[in-house]
Amino acid sequence: MDAESAKLLAAGISMGVGSLGPAIGLGMLISKALESIARQPEVSGEIRTDMFIGIGVTEAVALYAFVIALILIFVA
Amino acid sequence: MKRRLLVGLYLVAGLVALAILAFLPGGARAQFDVLAEFELHPIIKLPSIGPVDLSINKAVIYLWITTAVLAVCAFIISRNIKPVPSRFQFVMETLYELARRSIVGAVMKSDQASWFPYIAGAFFFVLVSNLIGLVPLPFAENHQFGFYAATANLYATLALALCTFVFTHYAGIRKHGLVGYVNGWVPSSAPPVLRQLMLLIHAISEVFRLVSLSVRLFANMLAGHSILAVFFAMALIFQNYLAAVVLQAGSIIIYLFEIFIACIQAFIFAILSAVYIGGALDQEE
Structure with missing residues (x-):
């Protein structure tokens, strides 16, 4: 395998594996948030705000993988 | 009965048209590079001062447009505020309320009034900048229309995140004093050796906040803009009219999703800024 194809493979694998964890995390986070909103609709505003903070932090992990993939393809 | 027959006829005709499209030969294969859209070439060449290149490129123009749109909106809305709001005023009031109640009001405990302007400013700037990125403007190669967003550029977002970073520590130091602020990073009940380690870890996490933001x-x-570009250009790759029609429909859905993402990202940026600044102001005991 030459260096070019190894780079492309690594980029694909980093994006795929790197988005596994955040996907599971986002699913758990949103399902729990919806559950608690259904249980206590009167605090839905606060829960939604906290949910968005959590989404932002969790999603960043997948985006690091995206940036690494870009670096692998175009910079390295 | 007659109407249902007509609908069925249209459906069959549409399917036949799609089937015919599938067998039409496509155009010539064009070379296509997604990331070429995001390369920055100087539009107006200016002399550089030391290592700082002052040339005007696409990102700078998009930042100017964002600033101009924000300034004009703020000017118009502040000149005539009516008790019964017009549509435009209603939209602006709703956004203002969102920044005031759900971002600053929900997250910060103290000193809301003095930090509201910065956080609302960051919110509106990122929001307008993201949304302008979804309007085709003639700044691509050879003055073609193209998508670009100032926030799809690491330097612009890094500058915004640096503002939050600096203001976080400024707020903390102004309220608690330098020593008090740094001491507040770790619980005072921790043993001294552990304290130093925790201080180090906290300092590293502060830097990583800047990176993640x-x-x-x-x-x-x-990512959003490159997915849009891939969908728009997929017809060139498949060389097939059926794929072109289906993927253009798909690109509309992606575009609507991008509008949602643009708003959510502005909201998340502002709310995380509020969380960081609020955390520096009200350190846990």
Whole structure:
């Protein structure tokens, strides 16, 4: 395998594996948030705000993988 | 009965048209590079001062447009505020309320009034900048129309994140004093050896906040715009009219999703800024 194809493979694998964890995390986070909103609709505003903070932090992990993939393809 | 027959006829005709499209030979294969859209070439060449290149490129123009749109909106809305709001005023009031109640009001405990302007400013700037990225403007190669967002550029988002970073520590130091602020990073009940380690870890996490805040916004906008570009150009890759029709329909859905992402990212940027600044102001005991 030459260096070019190894780079492309690594980029694909980093994006795929790197988005596994955040996907599971986002699913758990949103399902729990919806559950608690259904249980206590009167605090839905606060829960939604906290949910968005959590989404932002969790999603960043997948985006690091995206940036690494870009670096692998175009910079390295 | 007659109407249902007509609908069925249209459906069959549409399917036949799609089937015919599938067998039409496509055009010539064009070379296509997604990331070429995001390369910055100087539009107006200016002399550089030391290592700082002052040339005007696409990102700078998009930042100017964002600033101009914000300034004009603020000017118009502040000149005539009516008790019964017009549509435009209603939209602006709703956004203002969102920034005031759900971002600053929900997250910060003290000193809301003095930090509201910065956080609302960051919110509106990122929001307008993201949304302008979804309007085709003639700044691509050879003055073609193209998509670009100022926030799809790491330097712009890093500058925004640096503002939050600096203001966080400024707020903390102004309220608690330098020593008090740094001491507040770790619980005072911890043993001294552990304290130093925790201080180090906290300092590293402060730097990584800067990275995550900037990279999140940048990567979201870059990923969204490249997915849009891939969908728009997929017909060139497949060389097939059926794929072109289906993928153009798909690109509309992606575009609507991008509008949603643009708003959510602005909201997340502002709310995380509020969380960081609020955390520096009200340190846990």
